[in-house]
Amino acid sequence: MQRIAMKTPLVEMDGDEMTRVLWRWIKEILIEPFVELKTEYYDLGLKERDRTDDKITLDSALATKKYGVAVKCATITPNAQRVEEYNLKKMWKSPNGTIRAALDGTVFRAPIMVDGIKPYIPTWKKPIVIARHAYGDIYKAVDGAAGAGKAKLVFTDRNGKEVTEEIFDFSGDGVVCAMHNTDKSIKSFARACFNYALDVKLPLWFSTKDTISKVYDGEFKKIFAEIYENEYKDKFAAAGIEYMYTLIDDVVARIVRSEGGVVWACKNYDGDVMSDMVATAYGSLAMMTSVLVSPDGIYEYEAAHGTVTRHYYKYIKGEETSTNPVATIFAWTGALKKRGELDGIKELSDFVERLEKATLSTIESGKMTGDLAGIFKKEGVTPIKLNSREFLQAIAEKLNA
Numbered sequence: 015m016q017r018i019a020m021k022t023p024l025v026e027m028d029g030d031e032m033t034r035v036l037w038r039w040i041k042e043i044l045i046e047p048f049v050e051l052k053t054e055y056y057d058l059g060l061k062e063r064d065r066t067d068d069k070i071t072l073d074s075a076l077a078t079k080k081y082g083v084a085v086k087c088a089t090i091t092p093n094a095q096r097v098e099e100y101n102l103k104k105m106w107k108s109p110n111g112t113i114r115a116a117l118d119g120t121v122f123r124a125p126i127m128v129d130g131i132k133p134y135i136p137t138w139k140k141p142i143v144i145a146r147h148a149y150g151d152i153y154k155a156v157d158g159a160a161g162a163g164k165a166k167l168v169f170t171d172r173n174g175k176e177v178t179e180e181i182f183d184f185s186g187d188g189v190v191c192a193m194h195n196t197d198k199s200i201k202s203f204a205r206a207c208f209n210y211a212l213d214v215k216l217p218l219w220f221s222t223k224d225t226i227s228k229v230y231d232g233e234f235k236k237i238f239a240e241i242y243e244n245e246y247k248d249k250f251a252a253a254g255i256e257y258m259y260t261l262i263d264d265v266v267a268r269i270v271r272s273e274g275g276v277v278w279a280c281k282n283y284d285g286d287v288m289s290d291m292v293a294t295a296y297g298s299l300a301m302m303t304s305v306l307v308s309p310d311g312i313y314e315y316e317a318a319h320g321t322v323t324r325h326y327y328k329y330i331k332g333e334e335t336s337t338n339p340v341a342t343i344f345a346w347t348g349a350l351k352k353r354g355e356l357d358g359i360k361e362l363s364d365f366v367e368r369l370e371k372a373t374l375s376t377i378e379s380g381k382m383t384g385d386l387a388g389i390f391k392k393e394g395v396t397p398i399k400l401n402s403r404e405f406l407q408a409i410a411e412k413l414n415a
């Protein structure tokens with residue numbers, strides 16, 4: 015069979031543990047037999063990050079800027095235990111954090127829906143995409159313990175002029191926190207959300223708590239409104255989609271009653287929390303895709319889950335594992351689809367569509383990994399639990415059929 019040729023290389027970021035194993039198998043069984051894969055390979059496995067003093071991570075982010083599209087395997091973010099386990103020189107930073115900082119992006123998470131895995135909320139018929147602002151707020155906050163006394167917020171401008179505001183007059187022990195965001199980052203968050211909504215032709219809802227946080231959240235609301243008015247209003251009208259700003263409490267209530275089919279833009283913390291709720295409510299963390307989109311149109315695709323450590327320890331002991339590769343397959347199909355679109359390779363886009371369909375129909379026909387077998391319900395179909403390799407081979411059979 016003639017394999018599909020590629021033009022521009024895809025930036026390939028390899029990773030750790032069970033997902034590194036799945037990575038190799040997905041390429042071997044589902045991609046390389048069909049596509050003459052052209053990638054620029056970066057090994058972000060923890061050993062290589064340690065060997066290169068984490069330079070490899072930054073290099074992979076720079077390559078993504080150069081080529082425009084990357085696919086990333088899940089990676090370990092080291093903690094004290096990992097430093098010991100891998101005998102690391104240092105407790106290296108989260109690779110995702112490094113890549114996000116370099117690309118200045120927004121993270122979009124969308125559930126992969128299949129017939130037989132019912133959302134816990136029965137009205138949800140279409141996907142809900144969470145767009146999470148990935149900069150600032152409590153993730154870059156300064157906080158600390160307070161005792162009896164006054165906590166103050168001091169701002170010194172470039173000319174040395176100071177403005178001081180009292181935060182609280184403590185009569186006993188307590189805590190304080192100061193956080194920030196920048197207009198530059200909020201603007202790129204807004205543009206990434208508007209572009210993404212146009213790309214997938216879904217309405218965009220943006221929520222904050224500006225009734226309480228009048229200045230801080232008010233700034234987000236104002237920036238979104240201005241950018242929408244000046245740059246996107248006409249494009250949204252032409253695409254037949256709407257932009258709505260409302261309070262986060264209101265969106266939470268609306269989302270539960272909705273049938274899905276919306277992009278929900280969230281501030282950093284809201285997105286962190288709500289994406290876990292949405293992923294779980296759709297059935298499984300292993301059925302959630304994640305893409306980082308930068309304001310200048312750079313895309314990095316990955317699965318939303320981690321390296322599945324517990325399964326990996328079983329795997330290296332030679333025990334059977336049934337880790338779900340679907341989100342990682344969709345990271346590959348997302349990246350290849352974007353590459354096909356940018357380079358005008360129709361065969362690649364068509365193949366990717368067939369691969370996604372084959373993956374979903376394999377599950378719908380009753381063949382799946384252990385995490386899904388327990389929650390699968392479809393009339394006339396009895397779920398069969400396969401190990402990861404058998405599951406990938408079942409998909410390949412459908413592709414070849």
Ligand code: NAP
Pocket residue numbers: 087088089090091092110299300316317318319320321322323324325336337338339385
């Ligand atoms: P995890 O790898 O997502 O796994 C948590 C649990 O969720 C698993 O033990 C498993 O449950 C279930 N699960 C997740 N993905 C699955 C899949 N594909 N198939 C079947 N079950 C799946 O999270 P973690 O254990 O908290 O973190 C492990 C490592 O991943 C950490 O070192 C962390 O730093 C890293 N991490 C990386 C990323 C990333 O690169 N984007 C994201 C998160 C975490 P059962 O054990 O019950 O089967």
Ligand code: MG
Pocket residue numbers: 286287290
């Ligand atoms: Mg979270």
